[in-house]
Amino acid sequence: MKYTTLLLRVIVLFGITILSVYALQEANMEGKWNGKMAIPNFGTYEMTMVLEKTDSGYKGKVNDTVGYIAKDTEIQDIKIEGNQLSCWFDLTDGTIVNLTLTADGDTMIGEAEREGGIVSCVFVREK
Numbered sequence: 001m002k003y004t005t006l007l008l009r010v011i012v013l014f015g016i017t018i019l020s021v022y023a024l025q026e027a028n029m030e031g032k033w034n035g036k037m038a039i040p041n042f043g044t045y046e047m048t049m050v051l052e053k054t055d056s057g058y059k060g061k062v063n064d065t066v067g068y069i070a071k072d073t074e075i076q077d078i079k080i081e082g083n084q085l086s087c088w089f090d091l092t093d094g095t096i097v098n099l100t101l102t103a104d105g106d107t108m109i110g111e112a113e114r115e116g117g118i119v120s121c122v123f124v125r126e127k
Contacts, residue, residue: 027083027103029058037112037121049075049123062089085110 033049047064060075068091078087083103088096091114099121101110106125111118 026080028053029080029085029103029108032126033108033123034126035121035123037119039119051075051078060087068092 029051030053031051033051035047035049037045039045045064045066045068047062047069049060049062051058051060058078058080060078061072062069062075063071063073069089070092073089075087075089078085085101085103085108086099088098090096095115098113099110100113101108101121101123106127108123108125110121112121
């Protein structure tokens with residue numbers, strides 16, 4: 001009976017360890033992402049974000065079609081924890097946009113914040 005209880009505890013601890021390691025793995029955010037956000041008094045704003053995995057994390061660039069973002073603007077401070085991505089980039093007028101996104105496969109949903117204004121956004125990875 002003692003061995004059965006000990007074996008059961010070892011199996012449970014092993015399972016918890018495996019699940020913990022799996023939960024800590026970061027999602028793959030690499031690729032080209034097409035984003036849309038609804039901006040009050042403007043309409044739908046579209047942008048693209050390209051993320052590339054490097055030895056030290058991720059690097060990326062953003063673009064849009066209306067000129068609020070300079071061509072191939074570098075994304076700054078890309079942080080990925082599990083399926084959460086946070087980063088920021090500059091607009092052509094010098095203001096900063098902070099992105100906070102949650103990935104689920106080929107979709108990221110979250111918020112873009114600029115000068116205190118927050119809008120919802122959705123990004124879909126190109127295949």
